Amino acid sequence: MSTITTSVNSATANAQNLVQQAAQSIISGSTGNSTMDVASLVSALVNAKTAGQTAALKAKQTSDSTTLSAFGALSSALTALQAAIKNLSDGTTLSTFGATASGKGLDPVAGAGAVAGSYAIEVKQIAASQNLSSAAFDATAKLGTGKLTLQVGGKSMDVTIDSSNNTLSGIANAINKASNNPGVTATIVTGTGGAHLVLRSTATGAANTINVSTSGVADDNGLSSLGVSSTPGANGAGSTIVSSDTNRAWRQSEAAQDALFTVGGIEASSSTNAVTTAIAGVTMNLSSASVGTTQTLTIATDTAAQNTAITNFANLYNTVVTTINSLSSYDKTSKTGGALLGDSTLMTIKNSLASIIGSGVGPKGSMATLGAIGISLKGDPADGTLVIDSKKLTASLTNNPAQVATLFNSTDGIGVKLNKSIADFVKTGGIIDTRNTALNADLKSITAQQTTLANYSAQLTKQYQNQFTALNTLMATMNNNSQYLTALFGGSKSAGALATNK
Structure with a gap:
């Protein structure tokens, strides 16, 4: 027997039981034993008419939902x-390759286009970004007003310095917030001698040097000394700098430089340490551990x-x-x-x-x-x-x-x-998808049928409520009349008021 049939039979049997109980309520009320239970009677009768269909719809809904899941x-x-x-x-x-290095600091990764092979890699230097530190200043001092022009790797921006930002920290904030920043970050480092403006290129490589020039300086209290020019090193080597004010000179703590290495004796360079151009399909991620070493890079099928x-x-x-x-x-x-x-x-x-x-x-x-x-x-x-x-x-x-x-x-x-x-x-x-579409359509139809059935149940409940409320009132009146007549004329076991002249 199917789950749906079982559910319907169970619901129908329960409804019949409730109807029997409701019928007993009518019998009791008609014999004067108690008032008829209208609510229970109406509920039982409505349930008897709808229980089977309600159970069938619910069971089908559950079945469809389970199948969908x-x-x-x-x-x-x-x-x-x-x-x-x-x-x-x-x-x-099946065309993937793995890359391994015999030492540290290469961290190779083989990708699309890689070919099995072995290469001797000698790393001379890794790529670095330029880092410059200005002379020391009083952190709260007003340095003057004017304009700073910063250039990094061929891109430049102008920063206006006025009374609102002409301290060292104000200048750093103005540089960092500039929408056309060419790729430089500014921080303030405070040492024993005072505060220093530190500029760092965000990109590595010999070409990404930092140049700073000043113009239109007024009320000069050190602003003009922030000028510095950088020169890239030859063939990717480290950069050098010249300060505009030798008395307040900049210091280059790290030079801008390319990564320099050889592949099987062939000279090569890269502006970044993620080297993708040296060997087809292979990326070498260089770090300082590789400098001064010659390693064997092996590319083989990645089983x-x-x-x-x-x-x-x-x-x-x-x-x-x-x-x-x-x-x-x-x-x-x-x-x-x-x-x-x-x-x-x-x-x-x-x-x-x-x-x-x-x-x-x-x-x-x-x-x-x-x-x-x-x-x-x-x-x-x-x-x-x-x-x-x-x-x-x-x-x-x-x-x-x-x-x-x-x-x-x-x-x-x-x-x-x-x-x-x-x-x-x-x-x-x-x-x-075809099955799911059919199941969803069936569920939609079931929901519509449940709504119709609910409306029918509400209508039937109202109808029965009116009918049995009236019947209950009538039976109560009849019981009262019966009690009055018995009291007046007497019953099978007593004499009435008329018989006793009371």
Whole structure:
């Protein structure tokens, strides 16, 4: 018996019981034993007329909602699997390379376009940004008014200095807040001799030197001494500076310079320490630990990343299968089934995916299969999940990469087939979306029917309320009359007032 039928039968039986209790209320009221319980009677009668339909609608609503949730869980599992096989289906994963260095301070990363190989890398210096410190000043002193022009790497800005910002901290704030700041930060460092204006280029590289000039200075109390010119070093070497006022000279605590290194004896440079132009497809992230060293940079197929990607694919496939098994299960003890037990849509998806996983790729005799690379079906055929032999998979990736590449090729590989199949299932207008659309339409219809039924129940309640209230009043009047007549004429066990002349 279905859940919906069970719910309807239970609701109907309960309604009949309440009607019987209400009928007893009428009988009791008519015999003068008690006043009729109008509220209970009306409720029982209305419930008797609507209980079956109410229960049917509620059960169908619950069933549809449960089915929708089940398809939602299935769609989530399928979408996660589809994301996992994207890079396997387009060949990205199997063309990945890893980069390692024999020493510290290179931190290489191989990306698209990398080619297997080995390179000797000698780092002479790393890229740095220029850092300048002014002479010491009284932190609260008014330095004068005028204009500062700051230039960094060919870009410049003007900063107006007036009575509102002509202290050292005011100048620093004006520089930092300028909307057209060319790439310089200003801070105040206070030492034993006083406060210093510290300027730093935000970008590394020999070309990003800082130049400061002053103009239109009035009430000069040190503002004109903030001028400084920087000269980039030759061939990426460190920059040098000349102060406008030698008595209040700037100090260069760090020079602007490029990273200088050799690749297999070939001189190279970079304005940043994230070197992307030296070796195709490889980024070297240089740090001070690499300076003065010669290291070996090795680029090779990244079998660890490939193993992880394929293992992740198998695990997510297992999640899909486990979800399907749960939704289509049947418990003999409780005699309850999963939300999609016997559902044709679910079976179509299950069989389609299983067929792809169980098939091979390539011509007979040299067909590549998941089993051949260490991924096999679990012993129980009804289970359908995959078992991963990580050692065998690693060996296949290392010793027979061509077989793995065939299995996951971007034309007719397993990843491509799964991706296409899943895309058809979860797309708008696909079989899952079609079922969801029908279920949502049914739920909308159920809601409308529930509203109509509620309105009918309210109308019926009002009607019965009026009828039985009137009946209750009538029976109460009849009982009163009966009591009066008995008192007057007497009953079977007593004499009335007339008989006793009272």
